[in-house]
Amino acid sequence: MNRTIIFISFFLITFNLFNQNIPSYEPLMEEFFLIYKKNTPPEAIDFIFKTNPIIIQKNAEEITQIKLRLSAITAMLGEYHGYEKIREQKYGESLVVVTYMLKYSYQPLFYTFTLYYPNNKWQLQTIKFDDKISDLR
16 A cells, blocks of 8 residues: 555656646737737847847857848738637647738738747747748648
């Protein structure tokens, strides 16, 4: 009987040590879209890239090009009307690929984020934006 109690106690302690309570990534995305709406898309891009300083250090020029392309595309799409999450794929608890449709007057714009939770916060791994509805398949 004592062995059973000791085994169960050990199991519960071990389980709790390895059971991380990973918070949702959604507050990060809500903040991104709040900045996107209130400020500008390039400022929202700066915000999301700041979650992963290594990407900023190694890809500063590429980030600038992303912001320039995004500014050019959004200028042609008309007024911004909000966003909807259209796809979410989780890989375990610490990696998620999520796609949002941003609603503009003339046509939607799609953002796909790969987010990773390595230790104590969600961070951006990759971002892709596209205006082609056919790529959703």
